[in-house]
Amino acid sequence: MPRPRSLTPAQLASAALHVIDHDGLAGLSMRAVAQQVGMSTMALYRYVDDRDELEQHVIDLVLGAVDTNPPAPDTPWPERIEIMANRVRDIVGAHPGVVPLIIAHRHRSTRLLRWSETVVGILTDAGLNGRDRVIGLRCLLAYIVGAIQLEHLGPLAGPGTQAIADLPPTEFPYMSETAGHARTVNADEEFRGGLANLLRGMTSELP
Template identity: 30%
Template structure:
């Protein structure tokens, strides 16, 4: 049997209970909640082992009984910050995955510090894996095989993450954007129209000079998100149709 990494074992309540004596007044859930409260208020930069320890009223060394490092703390935070996925409620696979992907994106925008995690690991905790399970289950009645279903959900997860990252960074002033006086899509389009060489970037230059972003409010609109999502799901639908045809043949 594969030995679970300590942080994974703790998230699933699988750590051997070898300690004797009085029951500790701390637990992983309390530590995780405290760390998430700090991140919600101050961003990921505000999270430290000493800060979390102070919030729960213990010495920093006491935390290492539950999380062995700052990286482990970030791992449990990434799982603990996740709300339950949407319920299926009788929706078709496509309607459910629209709601699922939107909720995934919106969760990241509500807690943008999740976007700052140094490399979001594949899901290992119970909450994030529940999201994966529900999306896979929605595709369960389709003719897609297990690998295809998994790849579909991975693609939708990546789309939600990319859209949330772009929306957050652009709406809050990405790296150097505020300093450059760029506060919205229209400003961005004007800058591109100025710097682009029509010989080297003919298509993009024509779009920017035609005012593609001039009337945009904010950096991205929900219609843009849905457009990209529908492109992905149209491809999934086409794949499902091909698999059904092949099975019938």
């Protein structure tokens, strides 16, 4: 008879998430998680078949905290989209290492599918349908995922911006000047501003 299970999926996911937060996604392995929970690597296979299933548990844990309920329907649709976007940013931004996993497992995450259903409903209210709605949803997902990665891996407040600002203006006049302004833009302004630009572009396509 197999030994009774003593480790829940949530506990396993928490251990894997700790590894990702501490060592990055590259540090995630069955061995590392087994060490985190205090068991042998082989014993861990009593709970998951492979790393793919382990990653799915991590995504379920992180995205499980995202509120997927529709914002108030009397709120203008761009503001409703902003609310939904910020819900993902607030949760995933605390664990930026999982972003690649979200891309890989998005079609299997019930919570992300529910979030997307709400967003598509808002886009429908705005007048987007068919192919335009497909592109609208993909653009929003691409923006949110990319913005989270940039905010944590290449922030405007980081050394990269300073290095660009120090470029010789005779050779890089636009980049050096732009980087100088970039140092005055905080992460919230960057996210909100980029999202507003994207939504304005969607609005311009509406009949």
